[in-house]
Amino acid sequence: MKSAVINQPSNQLTLSFEPGLSERHLSLRDCVASGIYQRGLGRVAIDLNKAPGNLSVELSEDPTRNFSVDSLEIYITKSGDTTPIHYLIDKFLHDKSNKQSEAMAQLAPILAQLAPLMRQAGLA
Numbered sequence: 208m209k210s211a212v213i214n215q216p217s218n219q220l221t222l223s224f225e226p227g228l229s230e231r232h233l234s235l236r237d238c239v240a241s242g243i244y245q246r247g248l249g250r251v252a253i254d255l256n257k258a259p260g261n262l263s264v265e266l267s268e269d270p271t272r273n274f275s276v277d278s279l280e281i282y283i284t285k286s287g288d289t290t291p292i293h294y295l296i297d298k299f300l301h302d303k304s305n306k307q308s309e310a311m312a313q314l315a316p317i318l319a320q321l322a323p324l325m326r327q328a329g330l331a
Contacts, residue, residue: 228290229298236274238294239282240266246286254285 232238243251243266252259255278265274283289 227297228294232294235291235294236266239274239279239291242286242288242290243282246288251282251286255281 228238232241243262248263249259252262255262257265257278261272262274264272265278279291283291
């Protein structure tokens, strides 16, 4: 008897995002605000059914009014901007040892070029 679960084709999630998002933005709110202002505050406010002034205050550091999770979900759905999700992945799921390995991999060719120059300069 064939299993309906085992024989179903599986979907694999592939993530492609800009590294360093968590270093470029101070917070998730900052990341979202950047995307909203890039797309136009007025246009996004219409999509979120909010007044532009209210949306601007929600994106600011005003402790009395916050940009809600529901608003974030609507924003991502309407704009197609998945940068906030990538920000969270980079901040919380990106393995620090991977970052170190990536940095070392980028450093190796630079050191290979630097060694002969140091010898020529008499620093080796």
